[in-house]
Amino acid sequence: MIFSIVRAGWMNLRRDRAAMMLSFIVPIVFFSIFATVFGSRGDSGTSKIKLAVADEDHSERSKELIDGLKSETALTIVEAPKDGAKFTAASAEEYVRAGNIAVALVVPKGFGESKISFYSGAKDKSPAFRLFADTSDPIAPRVVSGLLQKVVMTAAPELMMSSGIDAMDRFGGGLTDEQKATLNGNMASFHKQRAANPTVSSAGDGLVPIEVSDVLGKTKKNPLVAFYAAGIGVMFLLFTASNAGGALLEESESGTLDRILTTRVTLTTLLLGKLVYLWTLGLVQLVVMFVWGAIAFKLELLKHLGGFAIMALATSLTTAAFGLLLASVSRTRAQLGAISTLTVLTISAIGGSMFPRFLMPASFQKAGLVLFNSWAIDGFTNVFWREAPLSSLVTPVAVLIGCALLFFVSARQLTRRWELA
């Protein structure tokens, strides 16, 4: 009897394509996406952090430091923007602010002549490195700080050694002239030895002063809320639109659609009506969410009302058209459930709703650009996170409206099956 029940279950599952898709295809797709993003497809580490470097010292030692950073497998060093001059402190900061990179390092003038500060209050304290960070990626500046400490000591061991001798001279009761001469002699031979065999050695950290500057978040009351409001908002807009678009399929299955099409309402009029309904629904949903964010999480909605209005209008229009497209592709409500779950979760993962796109491999970051939701998230991020001027929304809004048109026209074509039997 139990065998019969099991058999009946498998027989039903085999004929239910929607359930099959949810059971097997969705987990495989998601496993692949997460494995690719976090497993880097067979590479041992996570994706590299891109670091812009501005060298204000231009010394032999600063060059050695940058070369040391380049040899770090966790970093990709960018010394100049595409087709541009080498970074200065100002241009590196602007590069971060524009969202091109998550973190930039400024090697300060005087670094080559400075000593390591083994104690606080040292007179000859070395000038501080500056890190400009986009803290929407909270990991990158911390990783770069740690690696910088390491590289300063491993790439410039003479600095470490001479600073150590100075500290010993100060706190060890003073070195004799003979001891100093011997140590300096050893330094020279160490320098020669290192030139012959430039391997790195391990060292501690925390000895190099680094000033981290949060380029984008420093003026915000609750910086990360702005970032996540966009991602989560767009993802739930997609779920709402695809679910509400299913009303069309319910009307088709119940015969209501047939009845409506015997009145003065044409299929195009009906679809336009549904589009506007879904548009207003999405708009209200975004307003409710962002107002709640402003009340509960200090999201600066009033300060960015214009940008929010533009992005909310464009995003909810496109998600509405996308919801109609999903409904028109599907044959039944159950099929729509499976297709929309798979599609919305996939494009949300790749588009940056679940985790920021800058954490993804470069290929995924590029792939995200073909998805309308990543443009929506970028637009909202421009408004609330980068506080970019409204002109920065032209491209995202144009892409969104173009996608909305494409989705609607496709949906109209696909629903021709409802027009006449």
Add this chain to the structure above:
Amino acid sequence: MHPITIESVVKSFGGRRVLDAISFELRDREVLGLLGPNGAGKSTLVRTIMGRVLPDSGDVRIHGNLAPAGDNAARAGVGVVPQEIALYPLLSPRENLVVFGRYYGLSGATLNSAIDEALEWAGLSDRANEPSKTFSGGMKRRLNMAAGVLHKPRVLLLDEPTVGVDPQSRERIYTMIEQLRVNGVSLIYTTHYMEEVERLCDRIVIIDHGRVVGTGTKDELVRATIGSQREIVVDFADGTRETRLTDDPGEMLHVLSAAEARGAVVRDVRLKSPSLENVFLHLTGRELRE
């Protein structure tokens, strides 16, 4: 000009011919019964008349004018009550009627008055603001009908309006149809219930396998198929029944004698005028509900 004329309509789905050169007309102010078993093509025919099915060949005319599929303007004076409960279950009757009234182009006082009349006609005035999903099957059917007459059509197509309805609600629906007839509405009434056709319809079109197999009043159909014969019906104590068509009522005695001779106990015997069931059996060689 007849309100509706169907001329040699043919329609196939996937190689299966569902409507096979169907022709008939709905006359002014008549109730025309479209009788046939399930799967005979009745609903496809109604959908063709409503312009929702594109015929492979043949024409539909409304008041003499060609009404191509999809041309809703040509069907402005025609209403339809589909077989399905084609309503929004979460909305109340009034809200449903507002939606469909607007789809028919009504608004303002005209719409409100049409809704009040339709609710009154359907006997739902006192439940007008309750969610329709809580209604009984009969009430939903009546609301389904009300949504089809908001624009006061002079021609109404009713596709099996009493399916799944209890006898009491069915009576109520019959009354609603009688009121339409009194108001001069021409009706096409599809059903597979013969008693409904006999009670409500002026003329009958019998359809089987997508073809018209008989047209006329009940008397005309009986005369054309069975003639003057009567039906002898004998019910036996063991639950079996014997029927026989005959021109001679005296044959009833022979039937009873034969039963007695073989030891069968007769429970009831009667002589019946032929029914549409007999007509259908005669025309198609099978029972209507087979």
